[in-house]
Amino acid sequence: MPDLLPAINQCVAREGNRVKWIAKAMPITQGTGVVRMVETTGGSVDCVADLAGQGTPKIDPVSAADATPPGNPLFYPPRDPPPIVNCGKLERVIPKGGTVAGYLHYDPC
8 A cells, every 4th residue: 555655645636526436546668557536426547657646647538337346445635524425434544754644445345
C-alpha cells in the first residue's frame, strides 16, 4: 500500500470529488501503476500514473463490459467524516507520517 499511495493520490487529485472509491491499484511496469477508480456516477476510469506521484496521470474510461467487480478491500480516499459503511470492516490507513491517507473497507456488502 505505501508504494501505491503516491500514484493513488495523484489520480484522485486529478479526478477530484468524482471519486467514490478505488476498486484496485497495482504496479504495471517499472515505476508506473494503474488505479481503477469508481466514480460517484457509478462509472469506472483507469488512471495510469507514476508510482512516485510525478508527472501527469493518464485517465481512460472503462466500458461497462470491461469493468470487473471491485476488489476486496476497497480503498476510500481520505475524507472528513470517514465513510459510513453498512457492513464489513473499515480500517484507517496511516502511513509513517501519521496522517490518515484513506480507509480500507474489507468485505463490503
